[in-house]
Amino acid sequence: NMTVNKICCIGAGYVGGPSCAVIAHKCPNLQVTVVDQSAERIAQWNSDKLPIFEPQLDEVVKACRGHNLFFSTDVEKGIRDAELIFICVNTPTKTFGWGKGRAADLKYIESAARRIAEVAQNSKIVVEKSTVPVKAAESIANILSANVKPGVKYQVLSNPEFLAEGTAIADLLNPDRVLIGGDQSIEGLEAMEALCWVYRHWVPSGNIITMNTWSSELSKLAANAFLAQRISSINAMSAICECTGADVDEVAHAIGTDSRIGPKFLKASVGFGGSCFQKDVLNMVYLCECLNLPEVAAYWQQVIAINDYQRMRFTKRIVESLFNTVTNKRIAILGFAFKKDTGDTRESAAIYVSKYLLEEGAHIRIYDPKVPEDQIINDLTCVEVTDQPEKVKQLVSICPDPYLAAEGSHALVICTEWDEFQSLDYQRIYNKMLKPAFIFDGRLILNHQKLMDLGFKVETIGKRLSRDQTKVVRTFANGTP
Numbered sequence: 001n002m003t004v005n006k007i008c009c010i011g012a013g014y015v016g017g018p019s020c021a022v023i024a025h026k027c028p029n030l031q032v033t034v035v036d037q038s039a040e041r042i043a044q045w046n047s048d049k050l051p052i053f054e055p056q057l058d059e060v061v062k063a064c065r066g067h068n069l070f071f072s073t074d075v076e077k078g079i080r081d082a083e084l085i086f087i088c089v090n091t092p093t094k095t096f097g098w099g100k101g102r103a104a105d106l107k108y109i110e111s112a113a114r115r116i117a118e119v120a121q122n123s124k125i126v127v128e129k130s131t132v133p134v135k136a137a138e139s140i141a142n143i144l145s146a147n148v149k150p151g152v153k154y155q156v157l158s159n160p161e162f163l164a165e166g167t168a169i170a171d172l173l174n175p176d177r178v179l180i181g182g183d184q185s186i187e188g189l190e191a192m193e194a195l196c197w198v199y200r201h202w203v204p205s206g207n208i209i210t211m212n213t214w215s216s217e218l219s220k221l222a223a224n225a226f227l228a229q230r231i232s233s234i235n236a237m238s239a240i241c242e243c244t245g246a247d248v249d250e251v252a253h254a255i256g257t258d259s260r261i262g263p264k265f266l267k268a269s270v271g272f273g274g275s276c277f278q279k280d281v282l283n284m285v286y287l288c289e290c291l292n293l294p295e296v297a298a299y300w301q302q303v304i305a306i307n308d309y310q311r312m313r314f315t316k317r318i319v320e321s322l323f324n325t326v327t328n329k330r331i332a333i334l335g336f337a338f339k340k341d342t343g344d345t346r347e348s349a350a351i352y353v354s355k356y357l358l359e360e361g362a363h364i365r366i367y368d369p370k371v372p373e374d375q376i377i378n379d380l381t382c383v384e385v386t387d388q389p390e391k392v393k394q395l396v397s398i399c400p401d402p403y404l405a406a407e408g409s410h411a412l413v414i415c416t417e418w419d420e421f422q423s424l425d426y427q428r429i430y431n432k433m434l435k436p437a438f439i440f441d442g443r444l445i446l447n448h449q450k451l452m453d454l455g456f457k458v459e460t461i462g463k464r465l466s467r468d469q470t471k472v473v474r475t476f477a478n479g480t481p
């Protein structure tokens with residue numbers, strides 16, 4: 001029987017940090033050490049200002065840090081001491097070589113596995129928590145067994161993480177399910193039982209699902225693909241709504257009351273962002289291609305195509321409404337994070353909207369309540385976004401509040417659904433803006449009638465707001481994307 005006293009987590013990122021903080025919080029009898037090769041990240045985890053913003057995270061970390069939760073750069077000691085090791089390293093989309101732009105880059109996973117093989121002096125349960133292509137656990141097992149020391153045994157489990165950013169702690173404390181995949185041998189089942197035991201400290205047994213490793217790995221990709229597909233489906237509807245006079249929120253409500261469809265995750269938007277959806281759908285597309293399933297690959301690829309189309313469509317609408325030119329016009333962007341309640345900007349729709357507007361020569365003034373200035377500038381200056389970094393310096397300014405961003409602007413563009421944007425003083429904003437003053441609500445969060453009563457010209461996703469704006473919408477809808 002395997003007993004677990006010490007847990008090590010390799011990777012102190014958005015997943016490793018919060019998930020291990022919750023394990024430590026709920027399992028006072030266990031010692032949890034989160035290790036990372038980035039000394040800067042570890043120093044931040046050990047400081048008063050944690051490297052990521054997540055509601056309730058500060059409280060949970062402060063309650064356990066220094067007691068049974070530790071953050072360290074000593075990867076070797078972390079591995080050596082633990083009976084159970086989570087691998088929570090990043091698995092970004094490959095930017096070079098075979099599968100470039102689609103396949104997951106597994107170099108960090110492999111280096112973590114090799115590190116474990118190098119330093120382990122006794123048997124370990126190795127848990128793959130990062131999102132990986134199907135059969136990655138087998139590769140980890142192969143690397144471990146090819147480098148195994150006498151007397152050491154490994155069991156590799158798959159335990160994908162389903163937390164969403166902005167609600168990570170709530171999701172971890174009360175998960176819909178915990179998924180554990182493993183080898184169906186006696187040793188495999190024992191290892192699965194040891195991990196189940198950890199989760200049973202706070203998760204009801206009925207919510208802990210076990211299955212074979214490959215099903216578990218594929219289920220993670222499948223869940224993200226289904227979720228992303230729902231957003232692309234409602235966004236595709238939003239385009240039809242704009243052409244017909246239907247209202248996408250009403251359509252979402254109508255279909256969401258069908259218990260087979262359900263009401264969640266049907267909010268039309270400027271497009272999904274975040275580090276996971278695009279990466280994981282592309283990862284599956286690549287997997288399908290490798291498995292010689294081109295029809296299946298094309299089906300899922302379309303989820304990404306609609307998302308690209310939605311961001312582009314929304315930005316074109318901005319330009320067309322502003323009399324077909326935004327060159328040298330000031331445009332305020334409210335929200336830069338990929339969703340509310342996070343400071344994360346990975347794949348944020350705001351980056352794409354900014355990119356297209358910069359290419360048209362607009363001056364953009366950005367406000368976000370949580371994203372630091374240097375991060376916004378970095379995101380806009382990176383090679384995927386611009387080939388003219390000096391343009392970013394000239395054309396972008398970051399504002400400490402939304403009213404400053406609006407000052408002297410032709411248009412206000414909502415890119416993130418931060419709650420605070422609903423309660424701004426829009427009369428004050430209207431007074432500071434050039435006329436006609438436009439608002440483009442990319443998240444369907446504002447009271448559009450009220451804004452129109454104040455004098456704003458309002459455009460949003462998936463509905464026509466007034467007669468004189470219909471023409472603009474029509475022109476756009478008939479144009480080629």
Ligand code: NAD
Pocket residue numbers: 010011012013014015016035036037038041075088089090091108109111112129130131132161162163164165275276
């Ligand atoms: P991240 O980039 O925030 O964190 C990864 C960390 O791993 C980094 O701090 C990096 O320095 C460290 N690292 C990489 N290689 C290492 C090594 N060999 N040794 C020590 N440290 C190493 O990534 P993340 O957002 O936490 O995502 C991690 C994984 O979890 C990914 O596979 C992702 O797809 C998956 N996931 C993410 C989310 C999410 O919401 N972010 C949700 C579910 C699953």
Ligand code: UDX
Pocket residue numbers: 161162163164165166224227231264265266267268269270271272273274275276277338339340
């Ligand atoms: C997602 C999955 O939800 C989570 O289970 C997985 O572990 C990681 O990937 P995350 O990317 O953190 O989580 O956030 P999520 O809430 O899924 O939002 C992703 C994007 O979709 C955001 O840009 C969000 O604004 C957008 N979205 C979400 C919509 O546009 N409409 C919706 O109805 C829901």
